[in-house]
Amino acid sequence: MDVRRLGLVDYQAALDLQKDLVERRKQGLISDRLLLLEHPHVITLGARNHSSRANLLETPESLARQGVALFETGRGGDVTYHGPGQLVGYPILELPADRRDVHRYVRDLEEVLIQAVSDVGVAAARIPGLTGIWVGDEKLAAIGVRISRWVTSHGFALNVSTDLSRFGLIVPCGITDKGVTSLERLLGRPVLMDEVADRVAARFEAAFGRPATT
Helix, strand or coil, X not given: CEEEEEEECCHHHHHHHHHHHHHHHHCCCCCCEEEXXXXXXXXXXXXCCCHHHHCECCCHHHHHHCCCXXXXXXXXXXXXXXXXXXXXXXXXXXXCHHHCCHHHHHHHHHHHHHHHXXXXXXXXXXXXXXXXXXXXXXXXXXXXXEEECXXXXXXXXXXXXXXXXXHHHECHHHCCCCEECCHHHHHCCCCCHHHHHHHHHHHHHHHHCCCCEC
């Protein structure tokens, strides 16, 4: 597993990079990779989901004035927000024959994140029927994936020190009766992004059975 920590990356640049890596992975030109990064302020809409725009609470023009980009994506899921202080992970994996199950893959990503945040002192869990990881009724991490010929892209977004007020621009993931939270809010102290990235990389290796290198 080749883990790349890319820092702050523009969303379009990350889309282009994923597209290139997915094609190279399909051709066997590269090994599996995990991209860990942050994005500038951006709202993304899930593919072929007409409710995504209904859950957008600002016009594109208003978002632009606030310095928030807007993208339609090729991932599953509804609308979500990315921004500084949020650890975004894009696994570019060829799923082995015995793990070619989309639901299992999503559950595996949830387990990676549950274990990683446990390592820093937060007890998160799943909510039946919903995707992501939660603390009570507040979402700590969102998941939205794309799989093409069993090669994965897109992935997860874990709120570390995210400005949670930005989620007020949307109905996060189209869920009206639940909130969002972050590791810093839950722990009541600063949390280093590198510390969380270390734990996510280690737990990812444990879940997918591949030694992690950085």
